[in-house]
Amino acid sequence: MSESAEKNSSSAEPVSKAVVSRLSLYLRELQHLVRDGRETTSSSELGALLGVTDAQIRKDLANFGQFGYPGIGYRPDELIAAIKRILGTDQHWHAALVGAGNLGRALLGYKGFRQQGFRLVAVFDNDASKIGTRIEDVPVYPMDRLPEIARDHTIRLGIVAVPAAAAQEVADRLVQAGVEGILNFAPVTIRLPKTVQQVGVDLAIELEQLSFAVVRCGQSG
């Protein structure tokens, strides 16, 4: 009997985006603990470090199975392996970035991707002055080489970092090149076949989350 009565372990029922985001946070904190040489931890300790309740942590994990040992807690290295399996980051993912502007450059310089198993193997841009160069040691190609490079490098994910007006066309071309998922930074909703997954990152939405929290917490108690 788990704490969350409605959930069965390891089923493929929908899990909310919030749960998946928290798994990523747990993973980060567990990686810190392992780096510090820790061999056990608990939902209370993780919760205190992350500002969530221990019940929330246990409930989130219960969506995916049974973890931890009675009287001991969790072994960080085992829980890291389990969460990576859940998130799919126990495998390595090759991704293509489209758009070598400031945002694209920031993404190429971002060390967090590789730490979590994502590798940006190619950049695509229409700017002739960029094509043939390398940014953060990643080669820049013209868009028309996307199908060939995607095939040769087993690229499974595409990252869209182009202006809004170009996002749908770029997404269509990524789909044609066989990617299974698209991370979209353009502030538009792009339409994709049901077989291709999409996560949209609209940076203004993040700021709206923040203004919402500030306004709401200012109003109430």
Next chain:
Amino acid sequence: MSESAEKNSSSAEPVSKAVVSRLSLYLRELQHLVRDGRETTSSSELGALLGVTDAQIRKDLANFGQFGYPGIGYRPDELIAAIKRILGTDQHWHAALVGAGNLGRALLGYKGFRQQGFRLVAVFDNDASKIGTRIEDVPVYPMDRLPEIARDHTIRLGIVAVPAAAAQEVADRLVQAGVEGILNFAPVTIRLPKTVQQVGVDLAIELEQLSFAVVRCGQSG
């Protein structure tokens, strides 16, 4: 009687991050509709445009009150005003950006912020070669001028775009300068007083959401 029996309108009970994110998406799509000259819409139409169910839209809005007209649907301009009030973006927010690297530059060039009522009024960086310059017409200051500039420009939000190792110290200084909320791009959990709100943007977490979706949808039906 609303569709979601547990919810009362306009109460300050916790609303999930997922609901708030969807409000932002509704806002974007309504803004498109107004730009196209549309005077009415419906939860079915919005849902079809955004790939969510009409029931979800009605349920999300019911957290915050009663919207729309029987037999007519929603008036986009009215619903835009209501959602902006909920998100706090009916007011203008001045924000300070800390970190003028590639990510900082990308954020400064990002048009979506201003469209939604956020204005980056100052950039702070320790690099002497950047101080005194302007990036996207926003002046770059040294960190020690933060308290003064924050006061003079009524800066209420801080955006942290510095390496992980510097993030906590930068956040502490933003708190001392009186910001009410922090948007954190560094891939670490920062600790803040309870009175200061935080939204963390870890770009690898977004990719983990995507790999999770790809792996999960590949496994099941």
